[in-house]
Amino acid sequence: DAGITQSPRHKVTETGTPVTLRCHQTENHRYMYWYRQDPGHGLRLIHYSYGVKDTDKGEVSDGYSVSRSKTEDFLLTLESATSSQTSVYFCAIRTGTGDTEAFFGQGTRLTVV
Amino acid sequence: KNQVEQSPQSLIILEGKNCTLQCNYTVSPFSNLRWYKQDTGRGPVSLTIMTFSENTKSNGRYTATLDADTKQSSLHITASQLSDSASYICVVSNAGNNRKLIWGLGTSLAVNP
Numbered sequence A: 001d002a003g004i005t006q007s008p009r010h011k012v013t014e015t016g017t018p019v020t021l022r023c024h025q026t027e028n029h030r031y032m033y034w035y036r037q038d039p040g041h042g043l044r045l046i047h048y049s050y051g052v053k054d055t056d057k058g059e060v061s062d063g064y065s066v067s068r069s070k071t072e073d074f075l076l077t078l079e080s081a082t083s084s085q086t087s088v089y090f091c092a093i094r095t096g097t098g099d100t101e102a103f104f105g106q107g108t109r110l111t112v113v
Numbered sequence B: 001k002n003q004v005e006q007s008p009q010s011l012i013i014l015e016g017k018n019c020t021l022q023c024n025y026t027v028s029p030f031s032n033l034r035w036y037k038q039d040t041g042r043g044p045v046s047l048t049i050m051t052f053s054e055n056t057k058s059n060g061r062y063t064a065t066l067d068a069d070t071k072q073s074s075l076h077i078t079a080s081q082l083s084d085s086a087s088y089i090c091v092v093s094n095a096g097n098n099r100k101l102i103w104g105l106g107t108s109l110a111v112n113p
Helices: none
Strands: A004-007 A010-013 A019-025 A031-037 A044-051 A054-057 A064-070 A073-078 A087-094 A102-104 A108-112 B004-007 B010-014 B019-025 B030-038 B045-051 B056-059 B062-067 B072-077 B086-094 B101-103 B107-112
Touching: A004 A087, A010 A019, A019 A031, A019 A087, A019 A108, A031 A064, A031 A073, A044 A064, A044 A073, A054 A064, A073 A087, A102 B045, B004 B086, B010 B019, B019 B030, B019 B086, B019 B107, B030 B062, B030 B072, B045 B056, B045 B062, B045 B072, B072 B086
Parallel strands: A010 A108, B010 B107
Antiparallel strands: A004 A019, A019 A073, A031 A044, A031 A087, A044 A054, A064 A073, A087 A102, A087 A108, B004 B019, B019 B072, B030 B045, B030 B086, B056 B062, B062 B072, B086 B101, B086 B107
């Protein structure tokens, strides 16, 4: 798993509550990503980071925010969880933006009830 | 529109048999094409990455081919094993747009004894 740890692995939360998912890496890679995976869709990019305090939006960023105060941690926050955010969330790291490998965490299964 | 389409959607084969999965893409400008294996409940794991100049690349019993002219790729699995049961996802990297990864929906492969 290239030293990537996601927490929690599973979470059930109520609509309207804030939720934070954590991605931790041990290999000091610059680029980190948050994706969501849903049936009928390919992985979709939520937000990404290209360094400490440097983040940008992906294609499905509405309702999500991120923070990266340390190289090793990338946090994804659902400001006010909705049922449409029920999904499996994956964190990924890359060593660059070119023809470089992307390594994924184990995923977090989030259910919003 | 940048798209990646995979076929078949699902496939069942007997252990020991070979199979070929297909990927067609319309991504332009093209940077590279990746094949990932995703086991149930786990994150995707990279099998191969091919750039424009590469026609074929192998990783053990997995062999990927790329025809950049027709924008087609295939993943051939030789002498399948039960552990090959997984989803196989084709991903194309866009050379512009910060090297965005465009994901296919995957082919679900079941290898039966």
